[in-house]
Amino acid sequence: MTIKNLEDLRKIKERAKLSTSARRKSETQVIVGMGTCGIAAGARDVMAAILDEMSRAGVHDVSVMQDGCIGMCQKEPLVDIVRPGEPRVTYGNVKPADVPAIISEHLVNGRIVSGLVVAKV
């Protein structure tokens, strides 16, 4: 790569900011339940689908995290969406096929995917 001017430098900067965005904790978060129950119900596949969908849709500055069992094992895999200033929404029985809707509708556009919601905090 040859950097000829400030503009080239800024382009690389933008790219680097994206590739290192996981080093900053964002207030917008996707949290996947990764207790034994969650993993048994397929949470790892859901996690993979979330990362694929976010990469495909170019979503960034969102922290993807995990938490343990919260006691709703029968509803696993559970996925929580946290957006600043909005209630935390928990989706249950999430399948990889549900992920694109949760990401594009709720995470990006703030429209809750009502059919899958099990709780709001």
Place this chain on the structure above:
Amino acid sequence: MEKLARAHVLICGGTGCSSSGSKEIIPEMRGKLKAKGMEDEIKVVETGCHGLCELGPLVIVYPEGVFYIRVKASDVEEIVENHLIKGRVVDRLLYREPATHATVPDYDDIAFYKKQQRYALVNCGHINPESLEEYIGTDGYEGLAKALSMKPEEVIEEVKKSGLRGRGGGGFPTGTKWQFTRNAVGSKKYVICNADEGDPGAFMDRSVLEGDPHRVLEGMIICGYAVGADEGYIYCRAEYPLAIKRLRGAIGQALESGLLGENILGSGFNFMIHIKEGAGAFVCGEETALIASIEGRRGMPRPRPPFPANSGLWGKPSNINNVETFANVPSIMRDGGDYFASQGTETSKGTKVFALTGKINNTGLAEVPMGITMREIIYDIGGGIPNGKKFKAVQIGGPSGGCLPEQLLDLAVDYESLIRAGAMMGSGGLVVMDETTCMVDVARYFLNFTQDESCGKCTPCREGTKRMLEILNRICEGKGTEEDIPLLESMAQSIKAGSLCALGQTAPNPVLSTLNFFRHEYEAHIRDHKCPAGVCTAFVGYTITEGCRGCGLCKKVCPADAISGEVKAKHIIDPDKCIKCGACQSKCPFKAIEKG
């Protein structure tokens, strides 16, 4: 499309953490993640130094920012299984505050980091030092782009406005130095980066070079543009192999991308940087000796003037600054000199990196605003003195500096206040000493160092330091006389006044400052034949008390056969045979052996 990594595992690959085992952790972590099919999901990044070297190898997991200490390769599986897969923090590997023993999971909440203000070290430990892209991602090379859009004189004005002063020890105003080289007559000029860090216990420059090499290059290129130079040298000691490797890599990347070489960023400005490996002579940190060494001559200083700004490398005008000084320049250009000048004290602006070593809990590197007190550095950042011992003194400025006693702990640290207190900023090495340290022995240690490193060119330094060392040896061996103290003081003054370079001019400082604050310890050695700290073996003797049950363990462990006695009867030590190793005392199960 690059796949999004949800977590980054930053593993410190600095010299400190590498030597405590991070080299094994990195492949182990990559291997375990691959075995789980998570190599795309979680990115492993080898970084430079985080500063808390005492507790290395350090591993930080983002986005949570969880800080793990003393991680071994055998801990990796647990981190992967519990933290990275299930999101459960591995409690037993978390940092604990030395005072409260409470675990602190979050990097930003650790007291060691809270009081710091990282400016030169801002990227160290947070980026991959071998990636130009990551450096650019932290606004890297924007300072250069801005400088190239200005006139060279305006760049110098900005540096002057910042109030930046030389971080290698001298504290000379950087902008003024640049101006001298700019004004010097000549078409060929050089920029030199002094990376010959040699003070015992100092490793701030090494960490910057290892952890953020592009920052130093950027500072040098900006300097080259400002002073009108087209070539630069980094003089780095060969004992810093990792720093040299990272510098070479960074220079290669900068050349390839057009940030170094010809027509930088389309400005028409050309600049090239070379590395010169030094053999580790302390005197080569002195600028004229350093220049001689680059030229292939023996590293010896010469009288100044002429100063390097007028006649430096190969007789051409040369601007020479320390690593940390250059590392401050890119941000000064980017943010403007005023921001930098808003930090620190009236005469000393910005921040300073200190290397904390000796009897202190958090051995490592800390960058703090000028004007902070020594107490805050040692107790809040350094975590205080280990094992419940009492603070005695802190040596600042290495072998050229002096020690500060407890009554000066609340001194606001800047260039002037330290000089007034009989010490100096130096490169920023802090050696903390507790009550078990003998101050005469400390002075002897530092003088032994400078005496050893004296190049021998001028008589006051070559002969004077040798004679002073002989006197100190004599005092420590119990053969000191009343005349020794005034003799030390008068020789110190002569050596300071008569030596050719700063090595000799400052070599007597540790003796003078210990005499100033701890004269009673010298007097105790000479008059009372006692070493108050119990360090100098000539004054130490071991005796067995009435608590002895005659178990015979001490007799068995004594390497000099100096202990005798019947079983179940009190033993005795023959002082003529005793070599004062202390083995008997540490072995005695009844604590019946006293040192005194």
